[in-house]
Amino acid sequence: MTALTSPASPLLHIDNVTRSFDVGGKRALVAVRNVTLRIQPGEVVGLVGESGSGKSTIGRMAIALLPPTEGRITFDGTDLASMATDDLRRLRQRMQIIFQDPWGALNPRHTIGRLMEEPLLLHTTLTAAQRREEVIAIAQRMQLGLPLLERYPAQLSGGQLQRVCIGRALATKPDLLVLDEPTSSLDVSVRAGILQLLDTLRRETGVAMLFISHDLETIHALCDRVVVLYLGCEVESGPVDTVFKNPVHPYTQALLSAQLFADPTVKTVRQHLHGEIPSPLAAPPGCPFSTRCPVYEARCDEGLPAMRRDSAGVHAARCVRLPSDQFSSSSPTN
Numbered sequence: 001m002t003a004l005t006s007p008a009s010p011l012l013h014i015d016n017v018t019r020s021f022d023v024g025g026k027r028a029l030v031a032v033r034n035v036t037l038r039i040q041p042g043e044v045v046g047l048v049g050e051s052g053s054g055k056s057t058i059g060r061m062a063i064a065l066l067p068p069t070e071g072r073i074t075f076d077g078t079d080l081a082s083m084a085t086d087d088l089r090r091l092r093q094r095m096q097i098i099f100q101d102p103w104g105a106l107n108p109r110h111t112i113g114r115l116m117e118e119p120l121l122l123h124t125t126l127t128a129a130q131r132r133e134e135v136i137a138i139a140q141r142m143q144l145g146l147p148l149l150e151r152y153p154a155q156l157s158g159g160q161l162q163r164v165c166i167g168r169a170l171a172t173k174p175d176l177l178v179l180d181e182p183t184s185s186l187d188v189s190v191r192a193g194i195l196q197l198l199d200t201l202r203r204e205t206g207v208a209m210l211f212i213s214h215d216l217e218t219i220h221a222l223c224d225r226v227v228v229l230y231l232g233c234e235v236e237s238g239p240v241d242t243v244f245k246n247p248v249h250p251y252t253q254a255l256l257s258a259q260l261f262a263d264p265t266v267k268t269v270r271q272h273l274h275g276e277i278p279s280p281l282a283a284p285p286g287c288p289f290s291t292r293c294p295v296y297e298a299r300c301d302e303g304l305p306a307m308r309r310d311s312a313g314v315h316a317a318r319c320v321r322l323p324s325d326q327f328s329s330s331s332p333t334n
């Protein structure tokens, strides 16, 4: 963990970023549109939205696996686009990603012990004995029994493998962890254990997280803030308690309505989502949600609504119907 990051400045700042993909025939698919997102050191931010809404694209850009087409991404104040390859390689130790599929992320021919030692070999000057000690400490922290270190990935369960991936990611003491649907390929019975582990790790290590998920209940349990995406655009963001108790965007209301919550304070106005999310190649001209919105009106087609924030500057949404006495400022920050 670095001491260079001042609490006032964001660790990660995705600043008005757009990402397009060339899909042939001179067409460009806009996967992410004008997204602004900040993560403070130690903060856990949830990113939620339907399949194809741009979550993984944002996750990959956040750790410099993919450059933005427009806009800027800074990590600890440094513009990722301006970095030389060697500096970027060093910086990558401070930003790690966990994917949905732990089976695909690990070399099946290596023992778990060797897989957990790998990042220490690559990025530290520890001796063999010190690495061994560190691997044992990480295994214990991940609640993996030591006999597992002698086994191969095929001999472990999905939940155990995801713990190995998290242990490997944390071995170099990163400042930011991007988790792209880390529990969605696992049995429901092991999900709670992984989420509890992540919650403990964020408190013990202070690592910041960008937590990508379809599951609102998980986001509610783990995250400090949530950003709701629709067709590559942020449509609502704010502290999880505020957004879940008082969702103001019709899309967030519909998402919350579709899920059952254990917490009775979560507001679930009955509002069903009809139809499919449009293709990003055929996005509506104005509000991205207009083709499915139950309260659509003609002015919704007059361009992308501005992201407007509440007076405290923490809860924001992109909808023409927001009450102007509560949501006035259209500051681009998030």
Ligand SMILES: Nc1ncnc2c1ncn2[C@@H]1O[C@H](COP(=O)(O)OP(=O)(O)OP(=O)(O)O)[C@@H](O)[C@H]1O
Binding pocket: 021, 022, 023, 029, 030, 031, 049, 050, 051, 052, 053, 054, 055, 056, 057, 058, 280
């Ligand atoms: N390399 C690529 N080339 C072309 N289109 C891409 C590429 N990567 C992503 N896309 C498109 O960008 C859009 C956003 O994709 P992305 O994977 O970020 O969505 P997602 O929210 O992570 O979806 P899911 O929940 O299914 O993982 C999709 O329409 C997808 O098809």
Ligand code: SF4
Binding pocket: 249, 250, 251, 287, 288, 289, 290, 291, 293, 294, 295, 296, 297, 300, 305, 318, 319, 320, 321
């Ligand atoms: S801007 Fe219009 S279409 Fe979009 S969410 Fe608001 S009311 Fe619905």
Ligand SMILES: [Mg+2]
Binding pocket: 055, 056, 057, 180
């Ligand atoms: Mg994805």
